[in-house]
């Protein structure tokens with residue numbers, strides 16, 4: 464952690480406007496700001512943050528705040544607490560601080576949570592973190608990642624004053640991938656997450672699907688949807704698969720290419736309209752607010768607040784909104800062909816859930832004979848590995864399951880798939896970055912949690928995917 468952190472202030476009052484808003488159901492907007500790269504001057508970046516905060520505090524048309532991301536766009540960025548120290552101490556309770564687990568172990572994450580608590584950064588969203596831009600698989604695998612589920616667990620255990628949330632990526636189009644995301648979100652809620660933030664996407668049916676699923680499980684916790692103001696450059700990066708976990712379907716790519724054909728102004732106007740439609744849709748689908756990225760300038764923030772206000776007034780009924788949204792997208796297919804799984808048959812038929820999720824066994828992935836054989840052999844040999852020294856049976860564990868000797872072996876909790884074979888070392892469920900077809904974000908290999916999902920189904924233990932908290936192996 465950076466030695467230059469200068470946050471010693473104690474949070475003396477209990478006001479938390481972010482928490483009050485999200486709990487009251489008042490629709491609000493967070494503007495996303497990225498922690499700057501270490502190559503940028505921290506003072507200059509901090510001054511820019513103060514300007515954004517000033518712009519946000521001047522908005523009266525709807526409730527707003529900032530969402531400060533951590534290690535998101537830059538390989539080596541300033542510590543989020545260093546950057547956020549520029550915010551006014553009296554207003555830190557309005558904002559959301561997104562703590563990335565990248566380059567942190569358990570102790571470092573606990574120290575960061577303590578700093579957040581001591582400096583009045585009362586609202587925290589835990590994420591496991593992404594690979595750094597242009598980093599290869601080996602480089603990512605050499606980093607530390609504190610998993611979001613573990614961060615939430617530490618926050619609940621040691622810093623109960625913090626209001627903590629978990630992220631989810633609902634834009635998954637095969638049954639296993641989608642369920643695995645939902646199960647991990649429920650595990651986060653079981654560990655103490657009190658709200659959730661859905662990752663970027665443009666398929667509003669997926670946002671409704673998530674809301675309906677939560678409701679079918681009796682989980683009525685508040686949620687935000689993350690939206691992005693697209694630029695031509697961002698569009699190109701996403702279409703080229705360079706931004707993990709974010710997808711643009713072939714049909715939607717054609718729409719965006721058409722919008723780009725004439726002028727940048729026309730493209731930008733189309734994006735503003737899209738943000739308006741998505742924001743109004745989020746409200747009508749039961750989200751408590753949006754987290755909007757791509758507008759890190761005071762003038763843009765002001766325009767966005769006014770346009771979102773207009774859209775909320777324009778669309779007060781679900782049917783009007785649905786018609787406008789579908790017309791705007793020319794009824795384009797938003798799923799990434801050939802994957803096209805939706806959990807409910809009647810999405811968009813109304814704003815509220817009307818039927819139960821379809822859990823069709825025939826569509827669910829099955830373990831192969833070889834996987835079952837490996838499972839049985841590993842269980843025979845390592846069933847007690849969790850209580851043994853990591854050195855015990857090391858070579859056979861290394862040979863059979865790719866063990867790299869964690870301090871605490873978790874094989875019996877992960878259906879004998881070693882979590883260290885995930886480049887980020889995630890044991891509690893998949894990250895949001897998986898690519899269509901449940902491929903790893905970082906390689907052509909299948910995500911290890913795909914195999915875990917199949918084995919849990921074969922053993923009839925799927926409920927453990929949301930119930931079992933798996934501690935860090937370090």
Ligand code: SF4
Nearest residue numbers: 885894903904910911
């Ligand atoms: S193996 Fe799965 S969880 Fe791990 S980095 Fe790859 S996609 Fe993410």
